[in-house]
Amino acid sequence: MxxxxxxxxxxxxxxxxxxxxxxxxxxxxxxxxxxxxxxxxxxxxxxxxxxxxxxxxxxxxxxxxxxxxxxxxxxxxxxxxxxxxxxxxxxxxxxxxxxxxxxxxxxxxxxxxxxxxxxxxxxxxxxxxxxxxxxxxxxxxxxxxxxxxxxxxxxxxxxxxxxxxxxxxxxxxxxxxxxxxxxxxxxxxxxxxxxxxxTWQVAGGHMAERAGLFMIIALGESIIITGTLFSRSELTTPSVLAFLAAFVSTILFWLLYFSHGAEHGARFIQASRNTGIIARLTYTYLHMVLVAGIVLVAVGDELVLAHPDDPIDGTTLVIVLAAPALYLLGNLLFKRSIGRPWLRSHLLGMAALTAMYLLAPLIPGLTALAVTWIANGVLALVVLIDELVWPHEEEAVSDEEEAEFDLEGFDRRDAEEQGASGVGQ
Structure with a gap:
């Protein structure tokens, strides 16, 4: 052949x-x-x-x-x-x-x-x-x-x-x-x-685009679960609110990655001399955390849609709050690896979700639906802060500086020696 x-x-x-x-x-x-x-x-x-x-x-x-x-x-x-x-x-x-x-x-x-x-x-x-x-x-x-x-x-x-x-x-x-x-x-x-x-140099634009497409695949799976369950559910106020909560969380996940991450990552890897290192760390390893967060939020959506107005149990609480926290962590590490500073908005979001986990058992009658909307509120606040702060603080790193940025954990000599020693396939 x-x-x-x-x-x-x-x-x-x-x-x-x-x-x-x-x-x-x-x-x-x-x-x-x-x-x-x-x-x-x-x-x-x-x-x-x-x-x-x-x-x-x-x-x-x-x-x-x-x-x-x-x-x-x-x-x-x-x-x-x-x-x-x-x-x-x-x-x-x-x-x-x-x-x-x-x-x-x-x-x-x-x-x-x-x-x-x-x-x-x-x-x-x-x-x-x-x-x-x-x-x-x-x-x-x-x-x-x-x-x-x-x-x-x-x-x-x-x-x-x-x-x-x-x-x-x-x-x-x-x-x-x-x-x-x-x-x-x-x-x-x-x-x-x-x-x-x-042997490890890559076309950065292709790698960044493919990673973004897989993120859309994972988010699409969350929409499939939401739509399928809602189509089989009785049409009640809690079920409608749970459906809307799942949809809103999907939109917020999309905004967190695509608004100020995906395109910046593409520009960063295209401008770099060491595309293999970036492809290994940013697109091969760190994106696993992002995908895991999306899969987990789909699980949480299914649990909430099944019993939206029931008092939340421990397992559902962990999943509903861990999913956005894991996704924020993945975005934090992803954006840091492409030259952004440590984003305080993401750190504050993870802290707020952790605090909610600790406080939830103290709130009588707290439902899974309420926790989902609280988690969405935290994510929305992070997105809003990023929209207001990004043009002033986060864009302080110029494209020229991005090209020279040394990835965390690699010094310049190691980058030159290893080149693109990342996962090759």
Missing amino acids: IAAIPVARLFRTREEGGDRVAFVELFFDLVFVFAVTQLSHHVIEHLTPLGVLEGVVMLVAVWWLWIYTTWVTNWMNPQKGPVRWMLITMMLGGLVLSTAIPEAFGDRAAQFAIAYLVMQVGRTVFVAISYAVCDDRTNAMNLVRIALWFVLSAPFWIAGALLGGEAQLPLWAAALAVELLGPAFRYWMPRLGVSPPE
């Missing part, structure tokens, strides 16, 4: 328009709309600390699949037949994996683990072969190292699926830990060494 067209054309050019998001990438994302919905339902149906941890493990796996594929399509041209068919094949694998999520810690553990490994290893080998055929030995060896790190994690995935029970969660968590540590070690392998810095 690779020989059917000039192999060099399998990879993107960096000419104007060469890094735009292709329609097939959006088509590929459809599977992940389903995956995120399945994750929300899993947490709802297993609303215990163990069930939440299982959901976290699967969420990281789903995100890891998606972001690695995003790195690949940042380098390769999805408009070309072999790359397009690779993505379509990945869609099939993603559908198999997504259908296993409800019973991934039960009868379908093997289905989830095998689908995950086949997708990660298969896609990586495809890219390695593509580079090899193009006589790009450096990048080919880079992908070989990544494939070998997936091979290192494979025994943990398989053992967890086969053993099941109490052993499954720690084994799968160990598998993901291996994969998450791979970039930190620059995918070091005996005799093969580490990935050289030049």
Whole structure:
């Protein structure tokens, strides 16, 4: 298949328009709309600390699949037949994996683990072969190292699926830990060494746009849950108010990320000389926190819509307040990583949500609906402060300074040495 067209054309050019998001990438994302919905339902149906941890493990796996594929399509041209068919094949694998999520810690553990490994290893080998055929030995060896790190994690995935029970969660968590540590070690392998810095540069605009699109996917899933539940609910004043509260929270989440984050992040990474470091920290790792917050708020919306006027229980209280707090934390870290100061509005918002959690048990008859609107009020205040403050304080950092900004935890010498030593796929 690779020989059917000039192999060099399998990879993107960096000419104007060469890094735009292709329609097939959006088509590929459809599977992940389903995956995120399945994750929300899993947490709802297993609303215990163990069930939440299982959901976290699967969420990281789903995100890891998606972001690695995003790195690949940042380098390769999805408009070309072999790359397009690779993505379509990945869609099939993603559908198999997504259908296993409800019973991934039960009868379908093997289905989830095998689908995950086949997708990660298969896609990586495809890219390695593509580079090899193009006589790009450096990048080919880079992908070989990544494939070998997936091979290192494979025994943990398989053992967890086969053993099941109490052993499954720690084994799968160990598998993901291996994969998450791979970039930190620059995918070091005996005799093969580490990935050289030049192999990690990315088209910043494409990476930022793809991350923003996944945020829309996750927010869309929240809307799907809200609409579905409301269509099945009795039309009462509490149910209408709960429906409106869920819709308002989705809008506020969108404003927090897209008003002063998404476009600024795109400009920041495009202006940087070290796009790989930014892509790793900002778009590969920190966005996991943002997506987790959105998934959790969808769970909270479902709980509130089911019993809007009942006195709030401890579990619902934690989820309804933890979701916006986690999302604020993710936005705080995301915006800091793209050159913004530590946003006091976000810190104050998290403090207010924490205070509400501590005070809620002291308020008799407090309903889930009331807590949701209070949380929305906190988020609205944060958005309002950002709208008033941003043009004066937050924009004090010029575009030129942004390009020179050293990411937290990296000095300039390390940035120059490691280049784009981030997660590559």
